[in-house]
Amino acid sequence: MARLFMALSLCVVMLSACGKKAEETHEAAKTEEAAKPAEAGITKEALAANYNLEKGKEVYEATCQMCHNTGISNAPVVGTKDAWTERTKQGMETMIKKSIEGYQGESGQMPAKGGNAELTDEQVGNAVAYMVEASI
Known part of the structure; x- marks a missing residue:
């Protein structure tokens, strides 16, 4: 028992x-x-508070859209949430750094400053923020 x-x-x-x-x-x-998108503090509100999204849109339209509208070199297409999910997990600081310095990944590449050496780091950061905000 x-x-x-x-x-x-x-x-x-x-x-x-x-x-x-x-x-x-x-x-x-x-x-x-x-x-997932907010794990590194990436929210639409945080992006709007920390970056100039209007200036980012200007840079995007002048420099970034050629690749990020079409997916050239496997660039994540703006507005395609799935294409940005893994990238946003890295956090804004890492994404901006890779965009400033350039990056060669397994499935694509990012030329330094989108191929426009005249851009400032701040302009690149604003452009990245604009693309992320439109994609999360």
Whole structure:
């Protein structure tokens, strides 16, 4: 009888732990999914507060749209959320740095300052913010 009681008690403890673990996993997945674009502070509100999106649009139209409207060299097309999801996980600082310095990835490349060496770092940052804001 004592063994049966111990076995039942052990089963109750194990089932309880499994239920809590499943609940925690589900909650973590929901939180992770909700935070994808915002995990590095990237929200439309944060972009508008920290960057000049109007100036970014001007730079985008003059320099960036050639690749980011068509996907040349696997550039993420502006307005295509899926194309920007992995990139936004890096955070704005990393995306801007790669855009300023240039970047050669496995599936594409980003020329330094979009190929326009006359752009300032601030102009590049504004352009990146404009593209991200239009894509999240």
